Amino acid sequence: MTNKKILEVCLSPDLGGLELYMSRCTNELSKSFDVLCVVASKSKLKDFIQDVQKFEINRKSSFSISASLKLAKIIDKQNIDIVHLHWTKDLPIVVLAKIFSKRKPKIVQTRHMTMTRFKSDFYHKFLYKNIDTIICVTKALEEQIKKFIPQNIRPKTLTLYLGANESEALSAEQKDEFKKELKVEDSFMLGLIGRINEFKGQHLLIEAMKLLKQKDLNIKAYIVGHAMSEEYLQQLKQRVIDFNLEEQVIFVGFTKEPAKFMQACDVVLMTSRNETFGLVTIEAMRNGSCVIGSNSGGVLEIIDDEKTGLLFESGNYEDLALKIEKLYKDETLRKELAKAGQKKAEELFDNKKQFDKLSKFFSQL
Structure with missing residues (x-):
């Protein structure tokens, strides 16, 4: 000492x-x-x-x-x-x-x-x-x-x-139990974790989910975090209602168990316009989750596109929807990206x- x-x-x-x-x-x-x-x-x-x-x-x-x-x-x-x-x-x-x-x-x-x-x-x-x-x-x-x-x-x-810390891996049974609590059922599960404000881009996910629903894809998105702006949160909830997405987009609030949540997700998203670093992204990678992030800011030092995750054009919800669809349809790619991402996170983060x-x-x- x-x-x-x-x-x-x-x-x-x-x-x-x-x-x-x-x-x-x-x-x-x-x-x-x-x-x-x-x-x-x-x-x-x-x-x-x-x-x-x-x-x-x-x-x-x-x-x-x-x-x-x-x-x-x-x-x-x-x-x-x-x-x-x-x-x-x-x-x-x-x-x-x-x-x-x-x-x-x-x-x-x-x-x-x-x-x-x-x-x-x-x-x-x-x-x-x-x-x-x-x-x-x-x-x-x-x-x-x-x-x-x-x-x-x-x-x-x-x-x-x-x-980021290495978290205790959930067993398949624990994941299933957690998903049952969240009513995921057999849906492809997306997670967006972080404080809720406009900069973090939760609205992009809702817009992307509208497009994905139109294609009849079985996807549920979970928005996790506390609201920095009550007004923005209400705008998001209203948009979910307007797009008839109440079954597909769920607001979870703040969680003290983000690692558990990340491991349950098929894909963890980072939709900020220009995140300086992206702590949630490296935490998701360490937890073995596949990640999609916007192609700006510090995320470019974390995600190597098509190697350790996918990048979408910052601010472009149509491109975000395409990247989500790509991983929804290609389980092999998703698992390869998750494995390579976890290896990079263990070495650098x-x-x-x-x-x-x-x-x-x-x-x-």
Whole structure:
């Protein structure tokens, strides 16, 4: 056990891949370091962090001085060496806390979101000069950072893929039992797992399902995740009614057992327009599920088209329907893609291997 003290910070009120990754960092890094964490007062993360001292901060905005002062006090009182943050909107609070603190800890950001514009103004110079390292979840993201942050203020960068755990394989009987609970019957089962918002593209699946139903294909689609926007969820449900798809498209809500769900699916989908990474996709691959993803963003570093999964044209539900139909009609291809995808995920996206690399990085910082 090293003496280095790490403070994991995520003040996001949501519960998606980014937030759950922070909880995994907290739990995994605490095996090698003295780790504490800070979450928002209204955070849904608390239940996912075990046996680690937690602090809560009421975050009113990205520029909350009171939140920065409270964080600075935690840094000094707990003798924090490294602050590791995940949500880009927390950057101003963390940087100000470093300035207010006596300790002046190193700041490491794991960046999950794409960068699309130059960061050369005074405000961004101030932020990035106070950050030690940006860990990028894809090579494409590291290239963006090198492009958009001027070299004289750019923190050190490195690419470290997110990882997924190997899950306990369900027996054929357990799968059948689970499918019975979900009323899948003998249908081809699709899963779309992730927070429900427009960016994630659940509407594309519903449009694709309309086309697939017109072809009389026996397919059911399960949309799993909690709604970020109640309005968007209602629009999706209305579209399902309008297309007469109530039997074919089922909203499951949030699940604490995504691995079980993935293993039950014939195909797991990733329909986001431009996902920075695609944690659900690698989790599905590790679980031995065949995957279809949009041909943009970090997914291009995960899925090799026709080799470890299929890619469809981003935003094009007609192409998505064609790719689903292809796997529906070709079981051999589906099984080959699932097997090759699982092998790639074991080699490149293994949770333990990736956290070993992260631990090594922190121990050398």
